[in-house]
Amino acid sequence: MNFQPAELTQQVAQTARDFAQQHIKPHVMEWDESQEFPLQVFKEMGKLGLMGVLVPEEYGGAGLSYFEYKTVIEEIAKVCGSIGLSLAAHNSLCTGHILSFGNEAQKKKYLPRLASAEWIGAWGLTEANTGSDAGNMRCTAVKDGDEWIINGTKNWITHGKSGDIAVVICRTGEPRTRDNSTSFVVEMNTKGFSAGKKENKLGMRASETAEMIFDNCRVPDSQRLGEVGEGFRQAMKVLDGGRISIASLSLGIAKGAYEAALQYSQERYQFDKPIASFQGISFKLADMATEIAAADLLTLQACDLRQRDQPMTKEAAMAKYYASEVAVKVATDAVQVFGGYGYTKDFPVEKYYRDAKLCTIGEGTSEIQKLVISREVLK
């Protein structure tokens, strides 16, 4: 077993790191405070292949593995969780869904545009009344000749307003029955589609989260992804990969907070000593380093299984659950290490603290991850 990242992974990490330092870091707090979704940054990342990391080269992507994907999300999130979240949603939810379940014509039409960031992708599963209970969705699609008519609302959608296309999972059968939903690609300039309320959030403020409204929105049958009735099952598979994204996002935030705390603890003096010399602080750093390393290994395990096309539902849920809880704990302790300064916007840890919380909620809460894991271990 070799735990050393491959040379390619290290090169990709360096590219993402350089990009984040140059194009993201100088603007992090400005975007956070104004809740601006910085579209231009995503266009630039498209030029570097970061918007289609897993998309094969034949469809215009970078054709890289899950190990490089993890690294990219991590390096960007180390600098800004919001940009990391949007990058993850674009790559693994919208693009990942089309890559896994689109037919050849759909892949040829959509993947090159998504991978180059000509188009930004959204993915709509959640509704106002159905978050964890997503299978109970109310948004419907009804067949009418060669078209489907979509009606309903999707909430909490990353790029729900600024996106160009969305994969939307709609109910096509009776409520609370098996196989009652189907996925569609909706071009967001289609008549009958509109964006609703943009959420005003605690953290991840530069990642746009908005409502998508469908009012007799007609979509051709050629934009149906896979078979009628398999939408929810597709979504669960997409979320397995999505959990690698959120685990990587969590790792980036945790590492960013840890590195800031590590440095500060050696620079800040109290009682004529650096605060790192107090066991109360150094043990915090020891716990952070240990828990981050454990989260990293769980995430690498999920990447390895996914890369080899092996079942990984349990491992992806474990990685997402553990890494996200670690991110919250590390960011909380990092604020503590900074003391009063950590509570201000002059230092980066307060933002890590706010951003980290999303990781225990999005793409399945920690409680839902425990449901998934317990189901798997009790099989």
Ligand SMILES: Cc1cc2nc3c(=O)[nH]c(=O)nc-3n(C[C@H](O)[C@H](O)[C@H](O)COP(=O)(O)OP(=O)(O)OC[C@H]3O[C@@H](n4cnc5c(N)ncnc54)[C@H](O)[C@@H]3O)c2cc1C
């Ligand atoms: C910033 C952000 C971006 C998002 N982006 C997207 C996106 O792009 N696309 C998308 O489709 N969705 C997106 N979401 C939605 C997200 O996936 C949901 O918020 C999440 O799944 C939780 O659903 P909920 O908010 O309705 O909470 P609820 O399901 O109402 O849960 C409330 C609480 O009850 C607990 N709970 C619920 N059911 C159970 C149970 N059976 N056992 C134990 N506890 C339970 C939960 O763990 C939680 O603590 C996003 C959310 C946020 C905040």
